[in-house]
Amino acid sequence: MQLAFLCFLPFLASIFNGFWYLFAKKPWKMAAGVVSTLALFTSFCLASALAFHDVTFSLPWIATGSFELPFVLRLDHLSSIFVLVITGVGTLIHIYATVYMAHDSGIQKFFAYLSLFCGSMLVLVLGGSLPILFCGWEGVGLCSYLLISFWFDDSEKAKAGAKAFIVNRIGDVGFLLGMFVLFQACGSLDIETLTHAQLSPTTVLIACSLLFFACTGKSAQIPLYIWLPDAMAGPTPVSALIHAATMVTSGVYLVTRLHVLFDAAESLHIVMATVGGVTAFVAATIALVQDDIKKVLAYSTVSQLGYLFLACGVGAYEAAVFHVVTHAFFKALLFLAAGSVIHGMDGEQNMWKMGGLKKAMPVTFATFTLGWLAICGIPPFSGFFSKDEILFHTFTSGHTGLWALGLVTACMTAFYMTRLYIVTFLGTKHTHAHESSWGMLAPLCVLACLSALGGIFGHMISHTLAFHAEAESSQLEWILMLVSACIAGLGIALAFFMYDESRQPIRARIQKQYGWLSTALAHAWYVDEAIDLVLLKPLRQIYGFVWRTIDVLCIDGFIMLLASGGRASGDVLRLIQPGFLHISIACMVMGAFFIMGYMVYGQL
Amino acid sequence: MVEIQALSIEQLLALRPLAVTIIAVLIIMMLALWQSKWPSLLVALSASAFVVIDSLSGAGTVSVFGLQFDVLSRIVSALTGFAAFVTFLVSFRYLDQKKEQHPEYQILLLLSLAGMQLMNAAADLMLLFIGIELMSLSIYVLVAFARSRRACCEAAIKYFLLGSVASAFFLYGMSFIFGATGSLAFTALAKANGYLGYLGIGLLTVGFLFKMGAPPFQMWVPDVYEGAMVPLTGFMASAVKAASVFAFVRVLTSCTMPDYFWDLIRFAAIAAIFLGNAVALTQTRLKRFFAYSSIAHTGYMLLGILGGSSSAIIVYLVVYSVASLGVFSILTLMSGPDDSLLTSLESAGFGRRHPVLGGLMSLFVLSLSGMPPLAGFFGKYQLFVFLQDRTLVLFAMLASTLGLAAYVRLLINFYMKEPIGVMSRVRTPVGAFFALSLVLGLMLHMSFFPDALIRLISGL
Amino acid sequence: MVESFAAALFLIGLLGIVLRRTILVMLMSLELMLNAVNLTFVAFGQQQGLLTGQVYVFFTMTIAAAEAAIGLALVIALFRTFRSVDTHAVHGMRE
Amino acid sequence: MASYSSHLLSLLVFLPAAAAFLGLGARGLGLLRRDVALWYGSLFVTVLTFGLGMMLSPNSEEKYTWIPQLGVSYALSLDGLSVWFVLLTLLVMPIALFASMHAIRDRVAEYCFHMLLLETAVLGSFLAADMFLFYVFWEVMLVPMLFIIGIYGGKERLFASMKFVLFTFVGSACMLVSIMVLVYMHKLQFGVPSSYLPDLLRVHGAIIPSRLLFSAFALAFLIKMPCFPLHTWLPDAHVQAPTAGSVILASLLLKLGGYGLVRIAFPLFPEAAHFFQPLGMALGATAVIYGAWVAIVQTDMKKLVAYSSVSHMGAVVLGLFALNSIAMAGSIAQMISHGFATGGLFLIVGMIYERFHTREIAAFGGLARSMPKMAFFLVLMTFASVALPGTSGFVGEFLILLGAWQTMPVYAGIAALSAIFGAVYMLKWIERILYGQAKSPSLAVDLSHREILILLPFTLGIFWLGLMPGSFFHQLEPSILKMQFFLTTGGYHHG
Known part of the structure; x- marks a missing residue:
């Protein structure tokens, strides 16, 4: 059970800081850092307590028919080394960051992201099956995105x-x-x-x-x-x-x-x-x-x-x-x-x-x-x-x-x-x-x-x-x-x-x-310049080209063709509605002769 | 020697609706002396109401002289009677506005109603021809009722000339059938094969295709529908079309035709559906728009004839007629003093100014276009569900997307365009309101409880 | 033999309607077509040895008369508004 | 499975419609102005239906004969599969109404009428067990949507609404023809016509016609989906639709395509499903990449999110055509998650539009500084739609790709690339709007409590499906097994 607590503690800190940033009005400068550091430090203590024991923790996650994918956390020798490093070095860096980022306005947001990162990293390291590891893997990628572009001005x-x-x-x-x-x-x-x-x-x-x-x-x-x-x-x-x-x-x-x-x-x-x-x-x-x-x-x-x-x-x-x-x-x-x-x-x-x-x-x-x-x-x-x-x-x-x-x-x-x-x-x-x-x-x-x-x-x-x-x-x-x-x-x-x-x-x-x-x-x-030249520039061309030709030209063009075809046939057929009386009668008689001929011809 | 049997009681009773119509005509003629418009309207209304009720209450098949009153003919007579009833109610205020309030309007309409009943019940070609002529002649005069307006006269003369040429062809066909089989009764039609017989039926088809407004003889439909007075166009679109389609069905079911004949019908159906829906897309004047949409619906009925089950066609007839009656009644109310509102430009934003009328119009238009919850969809579904020729059905459904486009354009015009200038407030008189609610009630009943209609037609 | 003669008569009536411009002449040729039909009825009746052919002639005649009456009434109404009975004058609606 | 017939289903479906027609006649309740009364009235009705929905047990059924001569029966059934779509509808409708209260000022009566009618149509489609009834609700949906886009939309709303209606109608016309053929085949084989889905499942026809019928059904559903070549109506409809219209279109209407495939097309024609599997998966994979590529070059926010929906729905098509239980569960999860994520994105885009009255991405910058709450929700919804683990997007996407890899590794590989291109277009958009220098700071007012309340359900949904999808898959289980039974045995026994 402590393993779950160890893993989820940073997430809790992250949620707390996140809500605090979004909804609280008067941020107290150091509090966010303290909350995150405490969370990570307790994880560190738990990790050192559990170190090198084989502990597993599992929650049912996805289960469709034969395919079973539970949320499994497994601590063994290798992952406990990594957990110790993450939580240990992490705590030190949290302390450092609390002071370093003290004057920044978005400090709660920073520590929310930082705790989210530590949580995802722990999920990655403790993941019992590859998809769980993958969840941590992408979560970490997300947090690195959020933190790199932290000063987004x-x-x-x-x-x-x-x-x-x-x-x-x-x-x-x-x-x-x-x-x-x-x-x-x-x-x-x-x-x-x-x-x-x-x-x-x-x-x-x-x-x-x-x-x-x-x-x-x-x-x-x-x-x-x-x-x-x-x-x-x-x-x-x-x-x-x-x-x-x-x-x-x-x-x-x-x-x-x-x-x-x-x-x-x-x-x-x-x-x-x-x-x-x-x-x-x-x-x-x-x-x-x-x-x-x-x-x-x-x-x-x-x-x-x-x-x-x-x-x-x-x-x-x-x-x-x-x-x-x-x-x-x-x-x-x-x-x-x-x-x-x-x-x-x-x-x-x-x-x-x-x-x-x-x-x-x-x-x-x-x-x-x-x-x-x-x-x-x-x-x-x-x-x-x-x-x-x-x-x-x-x-x-x-x-x-x-x-x-x-x-x-x-x-x-x-x-x-x-x-x-x-x-x-x-x-x-x-x-x-x-x-x-x-x-x-x-x-x-x-x-x-x-x-x-x-x-x-x-x-x-x-x-x-x-x-x-x-x-x-x-x-x-x-x-x-x-x-x-x-x-x-x-x-x-x-x-x-x-x-x-x-x-x-x-x-x-x-x-x-x-x-x-x-x-x-x-x-x-x-x-960088090579990749940009060889890969990214042509890709940008392709995106534009694909939209203009396939979407706008081919499909929409075809549909507009059909629509205008319908309308054009309407206009053409409208023209054969003769307003003149004698033309109408002539058409009618021709129609009648056609049918009579058809009936006789059909008979042959 | 044709001996004359004594008429039994229920044979006489079967003739009651026809007799009542004729008596009503006579009474109105007498009432004309008093120059007051109300009594003639009342008599006309009660006569048509009687026709509806009596037809619906009749049972079994009774054959009198050349007439044969069976289930289907009673239904169509009831339908035409209902159409006449609604037309009387709706056109009463319209005639006042046009200052054309003469009793002859009721007389001629009742006469055409009598003609239709003859057509529906006819079992002999000559009686059928008499019924057709009685109906057509009274309609020709009704189209020219507003003598002073150029459009009415032009439409009337066109309709008359083309109609009489078609009747001539019809008559000529009858003579060939008489030549081939020796009698004009429907039962004899089965024996009408060989040159003379097929030629005769071909000519009959020419006459019928003209009366139904199906291509290749549909040139008159747009001009006449637009020229005639709006309530009359409604009557023509629903009752006249229903009677002629039903007569055509009775003739075709009683004669055995070779395959190539059915190809002719198939061509006419395809042409009607495509032409009707496509040209409707380009119309700006509402009356002309609904003329083309009625051609399209004739095409669907022709498709039904190909399917072979006449009760399915009758169901579609009832559904279509009720919907078009509703549409034209609202057009009558919209048209106001100078038929101004009936172009898409002026009628823009009509739905916003008159929510109730706009709502009703949308309901009827959606039913015509075949939108599911309403009766129109049910009509199409039961017509096509047992039709073998699947490619034809697919074509019909895809062509109806053109039709849907036209109808949606109308809805867009009604609800989503800003009205230009101030739109005169349309007041719905009591009579018209009652008629509209009657039509709406019937349509909604058919939408949600269609099995009642089917049981009525097959059971009775 | 008589039917072919009647068919020729019918054709003449038809051509009369198609070719002539004045509506009155059209009405007349219409009558011609209906009489051609009467002729065919009588011819086939005689061929079949049935009297009913001739009886039908009476029906067609009465209807032809009714048609003529209404046709003339319409022509008068047309003349009053269009000042001419020429088919070319009659083309108001163009849409 | 024990199913008891309860009138709850019919009540659930027709309560909004009844309220809609009632609302038309409302003249304002005394003290409240007519608009306010209508807003809160319709809101109350949708919440009431939501409560009603909660009381439903996931396999209740209701069947009455409607038109015996044509074999049409009025049949509604709720099972593990449709319960989630119904709940999604019941959740989205109140939100959409609540979100459009400020946006829609005039013609409020018609707006409420069409929204409630739309809810009935969508609920009916998800619950209908009779093909005739399904087609009726399927078409009825078009009319209110036409009016919502047509009356309250942007500049070329008429063109967009017309295109939307006609596009869908062509597809459903083909579907109707194949329904008719099925009913007729049932009449031939069993004497009496019937359009009740379980009856139709017993019909077995020769190979060729069943492939044609399947393609007709598939055409209708792929248009609605929308899948790659048939998707061009979606961007126009989204750009021109009002905010609530877009949310409903994205969260509900698109799901009907997928639901139709799973509920109707696959079980009816298992052999044809296997025949068209490569084509379907190819279309799905191309849609994923194509949607992402085109989204990258978009300048209008709504068009961008619309094309992202095309990309997500392409993944769903890929999953569905993979025809195995993992991929199918994944596609359904992806559909629900797409409802949350894209619905949320459209809501946010609507809120931004209410403030800045423009949707051009270039017109924005540095919103994160002045609108942190909006930035949080936008980043969350974006990463949910880019399938980030922990959010619902990942559950769907991962299962789809895993399942699709079992059957067609090539297409699954192509679709997996969507992770890259998805990230590219989403981050490009986010970066342009949230980061960098603020362009018009005065207008940037952060989300009010009302707006946060609107976004909350979707956020909770994303995390619920992302972290605890246990109950979701448990409910889904029986339907997936039934589907597998049809696809494996049902299919080949017809052979």
Whole structure:
């Protein structure tokens, strides 16, 4: 019963805040945030109480004839990890957001959407059957749309929200089709029965590739990643919670949840791995030249997600889950720190306008440093352990090419994160910025600790998953650890070398020489413009064309033809009504002769 | 040698409605001396009422001289009597407005009623011809009743000339049948085959098609319907058409015709339905519009004849006549002093100014168009349900969408257009109101309890 | 033999109505057609050896007379309003 | 199934009509002005009928012989399938009346008369068990709708109402011919003609004519649906109809097409249904995509929602022609949910029109800032019509696609694309109206309590069917099983 309570609590908070926003007159600023945070915190406590126990909760939902679709929530080992991450990091972000959004007029609406999101995310993670998971899947897509276009006065932000929703929907269609294939094959959509069912390899392959396509939509992989960078239009806590910690990892959750099916689809593994690796690499290249803090972090999220799918591709599901957990910690930390920087700089997001914030915002600086070290993969911190685990498994599973790609991406990650770190915090420029209040800094510190210690703590949790027998070859592992640590160090050193104040002329020369490359990277390889040119413009033509020709021209034209035909025949027949007497008599006599002739002729 | 049997009592009783009509005519002629309009109206009303009641109460089949009074002929006589009754009531105020209030109107109408009763009951071609001529001649004169107006005279002379040519053809056909079979009785018609017989029946058909207003002889219908006085057009559209259709049915049922003859009827039916509905779409003057719609309904009746069950045709006749009586009575009230309101432009928005009359008109128009709850739909449904030729029925239904378009255009004109200028307030006199309520009552009864009508026709 | 003669007579009457313009002549040719019918009745009656043919002639004659009377009355009314008995004058309604 | 004959059904059907004719004669009740008396009188009648509807048990029946010579009987029956459509009607009518109180100022008497007459016609059609009676109510519906669109509509209302009436009449003319053929076949096989549906179900004819008859029925129902090639009357009728007219047209009249298919066309001609299955599903799939594509380029709000109805009804056609229990249950759920979602959308568009007196999307902007309540309802209704989980749209759409995939995966796949295009046209519209800079802020007054009360039933309906459709499917169960029985055994035994 607590499971249901855990899942539905955020929904209740969302409804409460929604009604309060629509109908109450005098909003008390902080109340909405407090309500949502409390709700999520109680969910967190319930989750930690129930952690790692197998609990199921079921309500009858749709039941027509033989087809039974109950609303099933199932908590097991894997989903409890995700639930803990969602509720834990979620609560911290809620606290942060209560202060961050304090001055915004639509704060109840914001927290209504935020609680709705957490509720849907819990439904997704706890969903016992694929349709319930799909409900959470689309609910999360809806909330990301609502939250991205939260500041809807600026139509650019509204368009970004719509773009995110539509790209997600494209993925969701893949999810739907995958479900239908599975249902047709084994007659039920419950995850338990699916994992134990004997399915022919082709159906499994088709279903898994469709589901993978859906994951690329939700977790922003190569074909459908274009929406994540634009999703930064939403408020920073939203970016932190949705587009860093929770929603984007739902794709990985789906793959790990159905890992038995995905294992059976061998030819899909290499595809997943390469998509993951390539996405990681491409996103990292784009992040090198971004000027907006949040854009850098967005592309770094895309590349870290690439790592996750690389891990899933090579079958290292525990490593993937481990990296999800650690990534949630340090990426949320980085986003929140960036948020407090933006808050301090009164909304300024371009990092070149910042600099030397070390002195102005010491706590934010300290927590950001921890986060920075974690993401670069420096040994004691969590990022190192999880990323190294993935690279280790990629190497042992024989995909050395992908391992090398992963390594290069790790180096680039270290490089651009350090570039961000230096430009915003170090340097001699004295930009005036006020440090955020403790309401925002407390979550930062907690997250900083988690991302620091997360490595050891997370390692222990993910190993308990133990999907496969762990072949401990320690000697090879130590070498690879060493290699990846050096790579990270190299990246950092390179960045320090490049972005020191004194190196300005060298940077200018490189800029001049490889100008075309940096502009291409700045425009994210012109992917958006390409899609717009190749896909969207012709589609718009088609819509207009279809309406004008088929609807207006063909069907209406045909009907108007019929109608005017009826009228025209009326006019013609009217003309043969002779007004003149003698013509009438002549017609009559002719008619009579015709009939007489007909009668005689008929007789022959 | 034709010996004369003594007439039995019920044979005499069967002749009662005819006798009463003739006596009423004589009484009105005498009353004409007193130059007061009320008594002649009363006598006419009581005579036609008597015809209706007596016909409905008769039973069994009685044959007197050349007449045969059976169930169907009584029903049609009752229908024509009812039509005359309503026409008398409705046209009383109309004649005052037109300052044409002469007793001859009642006399001629009663004479045509007598002619129709002869036609309905005829079992001999010559008696049938006498009935047709008696009816037609009195109608010719009635059409020319408002001598001063050009339209009436023109319509009358056209109707007369075309009518008499058709009668000549009819008579000529009779002579051929006489030549072929030796007698003009309907029973002899069955033997009328070979050149002479088929030619004779062909000529009879020419005469009948003209009288019913079915193509290829329907040129006169629009002009005469528009030229004649409105109540008279109502009488012609309902009673005259009903009598001639019924006479045609009796002739056709009693003679066995080859297939190619029925193709002729089928052609006439299709032409009537399509022409009637299509041209009605383009009409702006209301009387002309309802003329074309009556041609279309003749087409449906011809289709019924193809179906073979005469009782179905009679039901359709009754339903159609009642509806058209209602329509033309309202047109009479609408026409007012100078027939001005009878064009679609002037009658725009009529429904908004006169809700009651507008409502009644919509009901009658919807019944004519075959809208389900009303009797019109039931008439069409029972006519077509047992008709074998499905493609023809489909054509009839699709052509009736043209008809529906025309009727809906009328409704739109009545309710949804803004009236131009001030529309003279139409006052409904007591007599007309009583007649309208009678017609409405009959139609609603047939709409919701149609089995009573069927039982009446088959049972009696 | 006599019927064909009567048929010719009928045809002449018919042509008279179709071709001539004045309504009076039309009435006359109408009478001609009805008399042609009388002739056919008598011819067929004689052929069949029945007297009823001739009896029918009386019926047709009375009706022809009635028709003629009413036709002339209508023509007078027409003349009073249209000032002419020409068929071309009679075309008021055109719709 | 035990069914007791109760006069409740006839009372339910004819109460509004009686009140309609009563209302015509009303001269105002003393203190209240005539209009006000009429409004609240007719509102009271519709609410009364709603209460009456509540008391009905879902399988009551009523049968009297009406015209014995033609085998026509006055038969009304209520079963699991029609109970939901009847309840939807009983729910929508009071709302439509309540919503049009401010909009309609003049000729109120006629308006109430036609609305109540329309309610009787729609209720009758859903309850009729005799084909003759069904056809009578089916046609009677046209007349009040003609007057409502014709008198109270927009500029080219005459053209739109004429097109609506003639379009539907052509379809129903074909249906009438096939009803006649069926009655005649019943007379041939059983001696006595009868147009009572259970009798007609026993009639079995040769293959070819049953296919022709099925196509005639299908034509009438697909026009009413409306399905892809026969839908062009819908946008015109919607754009020109007054708000209440549009709501009734969208929520009730469109459902008759689907209801007719399920109740009449499929059980009567199972073999033909299987024969036409590919064509039907192809039409449904194209309608889904075509409706969405055309909706994207629309500039008039009502036209956009009208084309979205074409898209939804295309999904229903797809589900119905899939001929399996899941898809059929899904289509019926989709029809009911479409009634809620699109009815709600039309109400909101009407409210916006009352404020801004224009329906051009370009004329709006930034309404969310000044009209948050309206924005909430608009976003909710939009996402219900884009089949978002948790709303009724998802239940219908998901089951349809799931069922359709079992029979024809290709068409189900195409229809699934509607999720994308549906999202595109809905979000494009929402974004243009709600977000961005406000264009005429002075007129943007938020929803009054009356308007929220109007929208509430539809919102509750969306969440009821979306989250707790248990009772809905439970009631539907017996009819779906009966349908399956006809489609499987009934069909091939005629062979």
